[in-house]
Amino acid sequence: MTPIIQTQNLVKRYGTYTALDQVSVSIPKGSIFGLLGPNGAGKTSLIRIITQITAPDEGTVLFDGKPLVPADVARIGYLPEERGLYKKAKVGEQLLYFAQLKGMSKAEALEKTKKWFIRLDIKDWWNKNVEELSKGMAQKVQFVATVLHEPSFIILDEPFSGFDPVNSDVIRDEILRLHDQGSTILFSTHRMDTVEELCSHVVLIDKAKKVLDGSTKDIRNQFKTHRYSVETKEPINFSEFPWQPETMNIEKEECYASSFKLVDGQSPNELVADVIQNAEILGFREEMPSFHDIFVQVVSREPEAV
Amino acid sequence: MNKILLIIEREFLSRVKKKSFLIMTVLGPILFAGITIIPTWLAMRDSTQTTVSVLDKSGLFAKRLKSNKETVFVSIDGSEDKAKQNLMKAGEHQMLLVIGETNGNTSPDIRIFSESNPSLDLVHSIEGQINSELKNVQLKSSGIDPALVEKIKPDVDIKTTVLNDEGEKEGSSAAATIVGFGAGFLIYIFIFLYGSQVMTGVMEEKTNRVVEVIISSVRPFELMLGKIVGVAMVGLAQFLLWMILSYGITTVAGTIMASQTGKQQTIEVAGDPEASKEMKKKMGKSGILKELQNVNLVSVVMYFMFYFLGGYLLYSAMFAAVGAAVDNQQDAQQFMLPITIPIIGAIVMAQFIIKDPNSNLAFWMSVIPFTSPIIMMIRIPFEPPFWQILLSMVSLILGFLGTTWMAGKIYRVGILMYGKKVSYKELWKWMRY
Numbered sequence: 001m002t003p004i005i006q007t008q009n010l011v012k013r014y015g016t017y018t019a020l021d022q023v024s025v026s027i028p029k030g031s032i033f034g035l036l037g038p039n040g041a042g043k044t045s046l047i048r049i050i051t052q053i054t055a056p057d058e059g060t061v062l063f064d065g066k067p068l069v070p071a072d073v074a075r076i077g078y079l080p081e082e083r084g085l086y087k088k089a090k091v092g093e094q095l096l097y098f099a100q101l102k103g104m105s106k107a108e109a110l111e112k113t114k115k116w117f118i119r120l121d122i123k124d125w126w127n128k129n130v131e132e133l134s135k136g137m138a139q140k141v142q143f144v145a146t147v148l149h150e151p152s153f154i155i156l157d158e159p160f161s162g163f164d165p166v167n168s169d170v171i172r173d174e175i176l177r178l179h180d181q182g183s184t185i186l187f188s189t190h191r192m193d194t195v196e197e198l199c200s201h202v203v204l205i206d207k208a209k210k211v212l213d214g215s216t217k218d219i220r221n222q223f224k225t226h227r228y229s230v231e232t233k234e235p236i237n238f239s240e241f242p243w244q245p246e247t248m249n250i251e252k253e254e255c256y257a258s259s260f261k262l263v264d265g266q267s268p269n270e271l272v273a274d275v276i277q278n279a280e281i282l283g284f285r286e287e288m289p290s291f292h293d294i295f296v297q298v299v300s301r302e303p304e305a306v
Numbered sequence: 307m308n309k310i311l312l313i314i315e316r317e318f319l320s321r322v323k324k325k326s327f328l329i330m331t332v333l334g335p336i337l338f339a340g341i342t343i344i345p346t347w348l349a350m351r352d353s354t355q356t357t358v359s360v361l362d363k364s365g366l367f368a369k370r371l372k373s374n375k376e377t378v379f380v381s382i383d384g385s386e387d388k389a390k391q392n393l394m395k396a397g398e399h400q401m402l403l404v405i406g407e408t409n410g411n412t413s414p415d416i417r418i419f420s421e422s423n424p425s426l427d428l429v430h431s432i433e434g435q436i437n438s439e440l441k442n443v444q445l446k447s448s449g450i451d452p453a454l455v456e457k458i459k460p461d462v463d464i465k466t467t468v469l470n471d472e473g474e475k476e477g478s479s480a481a482a483t484i485v486g487f488g489a490g491f492l493i494y495i496f497i498f499l500y501g502s503q504v505m506t507g508v509m510e511e512k513t514n515r516v517v518e519v520i521i522s523s524v525r526p527f528e529l530m531l532g533k534i535v536g537v538a539m540v541g542l543a544q545f546l547l548w549m550i551l552s553y554g555i556t557t558v559a560g561t562i563m564a565s566q567t568g569k570q571q572t573i574e575v576a577g578d579p580e581a582s583k584e585m586k587k588k589m590g591k592s593g594i595l596k597e598l599q600n601v602n603l604v605s606v607v608m609y610f611m612f613y614f615l616g617g618y619l620l621y622s623a624m625f626a627a628v629g630a631a632v633d634n635q636q637d638a639q640q641f642m643l644p645i646t647i648p649i650i651g652a653i654v655m656a657q658f659i660i661k662d663p664n665s666n667l668a669f670w671m672s673v674i675p676f677t678s679p680i681i682m683m684i685r686i687p688f689e690p691p692f693w694q695i696l697l698s699m700v701s702l703i704l705g706f707l708g709t710t711w712m713a714g715k716i717y718r719v720g721i722l723m724y725g726k727k728v729s730y731k732e733l734w735k736w737m738r739y
Contacts, residue, residue: 015735051522053722070525078522082724084515089320100312101523145519 002065004029004153004184005050010059012045019045020056021208027153027186027201029064032179034199034216035188036291038299041205043188044081047155051078063153074103077151081158081188083142085130091141092117092126095148102149109148116144120170135162143171147178154178157188172198192291202291206299216291223289223297226262230275231255231283241278243271255282309524310532317507317536322543331544335551343559356428358401358418361389364408370439377428379403393419403432410443482687483660485603489610490684494653497617497679498646500541501625505638507533508629508721517721526718530630531710534622538615545614609686612699617679620706621645627713630720631728631736641733648676656684663688673698675705712737 005027012020020042027033037043048054050061052073061068063075086094092113099109117123120140130138139162147154159175160168176198179185187199195202195216202219204212212219227246230236235249235256249256256279260271268286275281289297321327355375359382362368368381382389386404393402401424406415416436418424442452508530511517520529628641652671659668663685672682672694682690682698719736720728 048722053518053521053526073523076522078519080515080518080522082515082518084511084517084519086320086511086516087514097312097316098519098523101309101520103309142519 001029003027003062004064005186006062006065007046007050008060008062010046010049010056010061012042012049012054013057018208020049022059023205023208023210024059025203025210025213027184029184030179030182031200032185032198033187034195034202035186035205036190036195036202036212036295037205042208043205044157046205047078047157047186047188051076051155071103074149075152077146077149077154079142079146079154079156079159081161083139083162085138085142085145087131088129090126091128091130091133094130095141095145098145099148102151104149112148112150113144116148120144120174136164136167139163140167140171143174147174151183153184153186155186155188158190159187160189160191160194192295195291204295204298212294212298219294220288223294225287225289227259227287228262228268228271229257229259229283229285229287230271230281231257232275232279233282234279236275236278242274259287310528310535313524313529313532314536314539317533318539318543321503321537321540327540327544331547331551334544334548335555338548338552339555339559343556356399356401356424357396358403359389359393360403360405361386362405364405364410364414366408366410366443367405367436367439371432371435377431390419405436410440411447413440479688485606486663486684486687487656487660489606489686490656490680491653493610493614493617493679493683494649496541496545496614497621497649500537500618501621501645503540504534504537504622505625505629507537508626508717509632509635509638512630512721512724513633521721526721527714530623530626530714530717534619534626534710537622538618541614541618606686609695610683613679613683613702616675616699616702616706620675620679620702620709621649623706623710623713627716627720627733630717631723631733632720633724633726637727649680652677652680656680659684664690669694673701675702678702678705 003026005025007023007025010020010023011018023042023046025046035043035046045054049056050068052068052070063069063072089097095113096106096109099112100106104112117126122137122140125133125137125141130141133141143159146156154175156175159171163171175185185198187194189195199216201215202212203210214222231252232255236245236258238245238248243260246259246261248258250258262268262271268284272281272284275284355378357378357380358371359380360368360371361382361384368379371379373379389402389404393400401418401420404417404419408414414436416432418429418432445452445455511520511529517529524532624645628638628645631641632638655667655671655677659665659671659681662668668681668685671677672685672690678698679702682695686695715737716733726732
C-alpha cells in the first residue's frame with residue numbers, strides 16, 4: 001500500500017542553520033505515527049513542510065504517492081503546538097471560516113460544525129467569543145477546527161497539553177475514532193506514554209537528522225536489553241548458581257527479585273530451568289525497554305555535531 | 307482565488323461590525339459638520355443685546371454710531387467718573403465707550419469699559435465706524451468731498467487663464483490650492499489610519515498564533531493580500547459613508563439655518579462697510595465658489611481614488627511586513643520610522659509644492675512612488691501635463707507591486723518567527739530566503 005506521506009531527502013536551511021538534513025520518512029496509511037525528538041530537532045520544520053507552510057530547499061514530499069500540491073491542504077488537518085484562535089471572534093463563525101479556508105462549502109461546514117458541537121457537548125459556545133473560554137475549552141475548539149474538514153491525514157502537535165484528565169480522555173477517544181474511520185494520525189509529542197499507548201510507528205529526529213525509524217514493535221526489539229527478571233518465593237542461592245545475575249534477591253513484599261542479562265546463545269528457558277531447581281518461581285519476564293529509555297539512549301549517544 | 311475572497315470578506319466584516327467603526331463613521335461627519343456649522347450657529351445664538359453708553363467728548367461720533375440687533379449705542383452726557391459708577395451699577399451686557407477730545411484731524415483717545423472683555427468683533431466694528439467718520443472729517447477739512455471719494459473706487463480683478471492644448475480656461479489658483487491640499491491631506495490620513503490597521507491586524511494574528519492554522523490552509527501571500535484588500539475596502543466604505551453623511555448633515559443643517567444666516571450676514575455688513583464690500587467682492591465676482599466650478603471635480607475624485615488606493619497599497623504592504631517581523635508594538639517603532647519618513651516628508655513639503663506646483667521638486671516628488679500619492683494629488687487641481695500624471699501613475703503601480711513583493715517575502719518568514727528581536731540585516735536575509 002502506498003504510504004500516505006513520503007518525504008524524500010528533505011533539506012531545510014535557515015541561513016547557515018540546517019533544520020532538516022536529508023530526512024526521509026514514510027508514513028503508512030492508517031497508522032498512528034509518532035514523530036519524536038528533542039526540542040529544536042527539526043520536528044516543526046518537517047511538519048511545516050508537510051503542511052506546505054514552508055517549502056523544502058531540497059527533496060520532495062509525496063502525498064498518497066503523488067507530489068504534494070496546494071489542493072492537498074484540504075486533506076490535511078494540523079493542530080499546531082502553539083494554539084491560536086481569533087480572540088475577538090465568535091466560536092461558531094470562526095470554525096466556519098477555518099473550514100471554508102480548507103475548501104468546504106459554507107452549508108457543509110455548518111452541518112459538520114453542528115455535529116461536532118453536539119458530539120463534544122459544547123452547543124452553547126457557538127456565540128461566545130474565544131476570549132470568554134478557558135484554556136481547555138479553547139483547546140477543544142481548536143481540535144474541532146483541526147478535524148472539521150474530515151482530513152485523511154491529521155497532524156497533532158502535543159494534542160493533550162492543556163487538557164485535564166477527563167477531557168484528555170475525551171480527545172483521545174475522538175482521535176481513536178477518527179483513526180478507526182480511516183484517518184492517518186501523526187503525533188508530535190514528548191509524552192512517551194502517549195507513544196507507547198497509541199503509536200504503531202515512530203520516527204525519531206535529532207539535530208536535523210533522522211536517527212530512528214520503524215514500527216514500535218521493531219524498535220523495542222532493536223533496543224532489547226536481553227535482561228530478564230525473575231521473582232522467586234525464597235532467595236536464590238547464588239553461591240552455586242550457574243548464571244551471573246545483574247541484581248540479586250532484592251526483597252519485595254511477597255517475593256525476591258533478581259535479574260539476568262543474557263548473551264547470545266543463552267536461552268531464557270535454560271535460565272528458568274536452573275532457577276526452578278533452586279527456588280519456587282513466582283514470576284518471569286523479559287524487561288522491555290520503555291520509549292523513554294530508548295529516547296534518552298538514542299539522543300544522548302549522538303555525538304555533538306562537528 | 308476563492309480563499310482570498312473569503313479572507314477579504316472576513317477582514318472586512320470583522321472590522322465593519324466593530325463598534326469603533328460605527329462610532330468613527332457617525333462621529334466623523336458630525337465632527338466635520340461641527341467644524342463648519344457650530345461657529346455659525348454660535349454666532350447666531352449669541353444674540354444677547356449689549357448696550358453701549360457712549361460718552362463722546364468730541365461730539366463728532368456719538369450720533370454716527372449705528373445700533374444693530376446685538377449692539378445698541380446710547381449717547382450720554384456728564385463726567386467720565388459718573389458714567390463709570392453708573393456702569394458698575396448697571397449689571398450685565400453694559401459697556402461704556404469713552405471717546406476723547408478731537409477736532410477730527412487727530413485720532414482721539416478711545417476706551418471701552420466693560421465688566422468682561424468685549425468681543426473683538428465689537429471693537430473692530432467701532433474702530434471701523436470711527437475710522438471712516440474720521441476720514442470723512444479729514445477729507446472735508448482738506449477740501450475733498452467724501453461723496454466723490456466714495457464714487458472713485460477703482461476695482462481691479464486679475465483673472466488667471468490656463469492656456470494649453472485644450473484651449474483657454476479660466477484659472478482657479480485659490481480653489482486648486484484648497485482642493486489639492488485637502489485631497490493630499492486626506493490621503494496622508496488614510497494611509498496612516500488604515501496602514502496601521504493592517505499592521506496591528508498582522509501582529510494580532512501573529513501573537514495569537516492563529517497564523518499557523520491559517521497558513522496551513524492558504525499561502526502566506528494570499529493571507530497578506532486578503533488582509534490588505536479587506537482593510538482597503540473598510541477604508542473606502544468609511545470614506546463613502548463619510549461623504550454621504552457629511553453631505554446630508556450639512557445640507558439639512560444648512561437649510562434650517564438658511565433664513566437666519568441671511569440676516570446674520572446683513573448685520574455684519576452693516577457693522578463695517580469697508581470689510582463687507584471686500585467680502586462681497588470675494589464671494590461674488592471672482593469668488594472661491596465660482597473658481598471651484600472651474601476645477602474639474604470629477605477628475606479630481608477619480609485621481610483621488612487612484613492615488614488613495616495606490617498609496618495605501620504601497621504603504622500597507624510595508625506595514626504588513628513590519629507587523630509580521632515584530633512581536634509587539636514597541637519593537638514596531640524602529641521599523642515604522644523608514645516608512646513614515648517619506649510620507650511625513652511629503653506632507654511637510656506640500657506647502658512648498660503648492661506655491662510652485664510645476665517646479666522640479668514637485669515633478670520628482672510626484673513621480674517617486676513613496677511621495678507621489680500625496681504630492682501628485684496636490685498638483686492634480688493645477689492640471690500638470692498629462693505625461694507627468696501617467697508617469698507618476700505607472701511608477702506608483704510598479705512601486706506597490708515592488709513593495710508588496712518584498713513585503714510578502716518578509717511576511718512569509720516573519721509570521722513564523724517568534725521571540726526574536728529582528729534587525730534590518732535580518733530582514734534583508736529573509737528577503738533572500
